[in-house]
Amino acid sequence: MLTHAPPPLGAPFGSADYVEGRPVRAIDVGGAMPAPEPMAFIDGIQRYAVEGRIGLVPIVRGYVAAAALRRERGELRVIDSGAQEFIVAPLRRLTADQRTALERSGLRLLDCMGAERSHPILDVQLAAKVVEHRRERIEIDVTRRTLVADPETWLVVDGSLAGIDDLSGDGATRILGLVKSHETQFLDGPDLEVALTLPAGHRTSVFARTAGQRATVYTWYLRLWPWEDHELLHGLVRIERPPTPDGVDEATSVSRWLLSERAPLSAPDSRWDRLVYPIQQVETYLRALAGGWW
Amino acid sequence: MSQTSGNAPVGRVVATETLPAGTHQFFFWSAIDTPIGIGAIVRVDDGAGRSVYAVVVDGKGYSDLASPLHEVVVAQGDPAGDRAPTRRTEVRLWTAAVLRQDPEEPVQPVPLADVRLATKEDVEVALRMDAYVRGERPTGIPIGVYRAGGLSAPVCMDADFLLGPESAHLNISGVSGLATKTSAVEFLLASIFQRLPAHKGSVAAVCFNVKGPDLCFLDQPGELTDADRELYAVLGIDPRPFDRVRYLAPFRADGVNLNTLRSHPDLVADVQPLVWGLREVLGFHEVLLNRDDIDAKADGFLDFLVDRVVEKEFRDEWGTTHRVQSFADLDRLFRAIFDGLEQAGRSDIWRTHHIATIRKVRNRLLNISTRCKGLVTDDGSVSDLPFGEFEDRTVYVLDVAGMDQVAQDLVFTRVVSTLREHLERRALGVDHVIVFVDELNKYAPGDGQDTYVRKMLLDISERGRYLGLVLFAAQQFRSQVHRRVVGNAGTVLFGRMDMDELATPGYQVLSPATKIKLATLPKGELMVRHPHFTQPVFVRFPRPAVMSGPTGTKRFPPSSDVSFEEAVVRQLTAMDRRIPAGRVRDLIAGRRDADVRRTLLATKRARPDDPFEYFRAALGPAVARERVAARREGVPLRSVEDPYAP
Structure with missing residues (x-):
């Protein structure tokens, strides 16, 4: 039971282009299939807290981290990670002395570009946006380093391939984005109905969506767990992949690999129906590193 | 198994609110592949001069699996189904009991630090052996070897605590x-x-x-x-x-x-x-006699025998002097008492002891040489x-x-x-x-x-x-x-x-x-x-x-029992293989078994250089047997029944 209206979605709709036939259809992928080895999993975390205020200006302390875990013979090992801690504030509303005092903390100062007028909630939201951006950046950094270190390894990134613009120059073809949230819908009408009512073990045909500023990515939905008796999005993930020549042909194979990732179950995490275990392990590792931020 | 080069850490102490590091017990985790096991001795250093030595007393391994049901769900109920591509994160958590802290005071919780397997020197210190295996007057007695992680270290006990005082x-x-x-x-x-x-x-x-x-x-x-x-x-x-x-x-x-x-x-x-005689066993009659049989009256009579009769000159009321040194002597004393009472035809009391009590004690005592035959002799040989x-x-x-x-x-x-x-x-x-x-x-x-x-x-x-x-x-x-x-x-x-x-x-x-x-x-x-x-x-x-x-028993099979004569021959020849068996047989021919037995016992006890000569001399010359006229049987007492007769 809910009591408040949920916050408005940032981008509820997007556009899509048919890639693998028209209209979108449900395809039985044929069950799980072992994923190739090695395979790497990348995720990031972000934490922030209002440490205090100088006058009305919120001083937000942020922490972001990302890590890549590589799986070989079933064992996950950390192969790359990074973390940053910083202070975010609307710097234009602080005096030079106040900035200097903040810099003495040893943490980097970031500007959240707050408006001229103070707003206790909006200022924090803007700072949070900065934190989120820093998290995306550190994820991209880790992803890039992993790609360079071992271009043959398949990478599974938690979330959409938001940084695909930055990665396109690295020849990233073996990278998959695993999207668990479905805030933005790229399909409409019967296509959307097919996607949201997929039976377990089925995927949609591949379609394309715009990602970042310029690039497009191939994407398709995959139902990991039956949704009947649950809500519509139960067990539903969306997979993103750079638009490679094999992108469509390999959609079924990739889907079968991801079906095999249903085990081990990531329960008791509330997102267990969409969160694959290795990604959860990246989160666990990052949370352990975060220490006091946990 | 992990290589523990030198004395590299094999674990780290962990402490949570529910699993705190105490003064006498703590927890540490190790790699899955570890030389640690139950009984392993470990050392924890705080880096500031304090060391804690402990022995591993418990170990647990667990994963992040919240419920076994989750495994069932993903395997769809089939244990033989496809394996999961990722092994769950697993931990080896060990419980260690503190053996020693150095310095001993103040006793503090174990530091949250690296855990190392004990070295040979550590084992000595951990078990406090350093106090008694070294120095001018060591008292260490080895009991066994402690082994863990490729280390073999002797473990010694302290003789002062093993043999006294x-x-x-x-x-x-x-x-x-x-x-x-x-x-x-x-x-x-x-x-x-x-x-x-x-x-x-x-x-x-x-x-x-x-x-x-x-x-x-x-x-x-x-x-x-x-x-x-x-x-x-x-x-x-x-x-x-x-x-x-x-x-x-x-x-x-x-x-x-x-x-x-x-x-x-x-x-x-x-x-x-x-071989024991009366003197050896009478002091321990409590072992041999059933407490249910030996009441206070019997106990009193036994004490009388021990205090006044055995190994002493004892003169009875009928003029006979006894010196009881064997069960045979004791039997003679009892017969003298019974005969004396019978001939006197008077009371059934002898020196305040009822004749029934005397008979009961006699039966029980003389039965000892029967029950312990082979150990206890009638003739007093020891x-x-x-x-x-x-x-x-x-x-x-x-x-x-x-x-x-x-x-x-x-x-x-x-x-x-x-x-x-x-x-x-x-x-x-x-x-x-x-x-x-x-x-x-x-x-x-x-x-x-x-x-x-x-x-x-x-x-x-x-x-x-x-x-x-x-x-x-x-x-x-x-x-x-x-x-x-x-x-x-x-x-x-x-x-x-x-x-x-x-x-x-x-x-x-x-x-x-x-x-x-x-x-x-x-x-x-x-x-x-x-x-x-x-x-x-x-x-x-x-x-x-x-x-x-x-x-x-396989290499030296026990000999089967042999005839009396053969047994004597074997035992003497075993003492000296040069002894001719025929001479032994000739020597003991016609002798009383008891005499031969007593002499053989004396020979074995003495272990002489020439066992045969010793045996021959101890046995003495043969004495011709003389037939003695049969003794007239006495008339039993009518007034006293013997409910304890065997």
Whole structure:
């Protein structure tokens, strides 16, 4: 039971282009299939807290981290990670002395570009946006380093391939984005109905969506767990992949690999129906590193 | 297994609110592939000069699986289904019990630091052995080798706490048939004999062989493996059988064949008969006589006999002077009393004792020589342990395996009591004597009525250490032995244990993992509790360098019982193979068996250079038999019934 209206979605709709036939259809992928080895999993975390205020200006302390875990013979090992801690504030509303005092903390100062007028909630939201951006950046950094270190390894990134613009120059073809949230819908009408009512073990045909500023990515939905008796999005993930020549042909194979990732179950995490275990392990590792931020 | 190069950390201490690091217990995690196991000794340094030594007492492994149901769900109920591509994150979490903190004060929680496997030096410090294995007057007695992570370190006990005077006694428990209890004691005796320092004085051992041939071949070399020799080398002990072993065994009922499994012709010459007379056993009549039979009146009469009659000149009312030195003499005294009363035809009371009581005591006492035939003689012949002349580093084996329980009780009680008497007077010949007895639960049971044997064992266990009288006792079930007897054992060894036994209250202090390890302990491993060790420690000991009972009986098969004449011939020729059997047969032809038996006993006891000449001289010239006219039978007393006649 809910009591408040949920916050408005940032981008509820997007556009899509048919890639693998028209209209979108449900395809039985044929069950799980072992994923190739090695395979790497990348995720990031972000934490922030209002440490205090100088006058009305919120001083937000942020922490972001990302890590890549590589799986070989079933064992996950950390192969790359990074973390940053910083202070975010609307710097234009602080005096030079106040900035200097903040810099003495040893943490980097970031500007959240707050408006001229103070707003206790909006200022924090803007700072949070900065934190989120820093998290995306550190994820991209880790992803890039992993790609360079071992271009043959398949990478599974938690979330959409938001940084695909930055990665396109690295020849990233073996990278998959695993999207668990479905805030933005790229399909409409019967296509959307097919996607949201997929039976377990089925995927949609591949379609394309715009990602970042310029690039497009191939994407398709995959139902990991039956949704009947649950809500519509139960067990539903969306997979993103750079638009490679094999992108469509390999959609079924990739889907079968991801079906095999249903085990081990990531329960008791509330997102267990969409969160694959290795990604959860990246989160666990990052949370352990975060220490006091946990 | 992980390579632990040098002394690299093998774990790290963890502490949470629910699993805090305490002063006496802490938790640490290790890699999955680790040399750590139950019983491993570890060290934690705080980097500021404080070290904590501990022994691993429990271990757990678990993953991040929240519920087994989750595994069922993903496997869709099929255990043989596809394996998950990722192995769950798993942890090895160990519980360690603190052995020692250095410095000792202040006692503080264990630091949250790296955990390392103990080195050889660490083992010494952890078990406080550094106080007694080094220095000018070391007192370390090796008990076994501690092993973990490729390390083999000797573990020593403190002789002051094993043989007294600080504490003493050793108790060992373990299920039967796994060659642990007897083997461990044999090894430990060898260790004591070889490593007890001169400043601790002399020591001997008296072993009661209560079953089979277990202790019958201690002077014969046993078979050892290379692994055994390696253990002996680590412990600094020479793997050789005992240099000096004296065997004693009673005769069989025929009074001439020895009642022992060490009766092979090549070995039997070393076996000295164990024979006692009235004097030796009367002081222990409580062991032999049923307390239900011996009431206060009988007790009073027995006291009268002991105080006024036995070994004394005693003149009865009818003018006869008796000197009772044997059961035969005692029987003559009783007959004199009965005849005297009968001829006088008067009262049924003799010196305030009712004749029924006298008859009852007579029947019970004279029955002793029947029940303990072979051990107790009618004629007063004695062949005994060399009390007063015990030799240093000598094992005295009393083979009582073939005797019934009452006779075993008698032997045990009298020997231990006599040892005690001599030690009190410092007149045994050695400073310490170790008494080894198996099946302690029979002699000092935890329940049942109080017995003389149990009272004596209690006394030894509580006061023996001041005298140098040390009890090494073994039993299958410690819980069935009297608490004060086992409780006074300063050192306790455990071999493989029965799970039912481990479930008894006496083992509550052990962790579940330690109990499981005890229940599955392989041959040759022991858990040791010793006053210096604040936690039990697991060690491996080598096979004793002596021949085992089964091997011994296979290599030296016991001789079957032979005729009286043949037995005498064999025993004399075993003492000197040059003795012609025919001369022995000629010599004993027509002699009374009792005379021959007594002479043979004297010869074996004396161990002369020329056994035949000694035997011939002791037997004396043959005397022609003279027929004596039959004695007129007396008329029985009519007024007194004998309800106790056999």
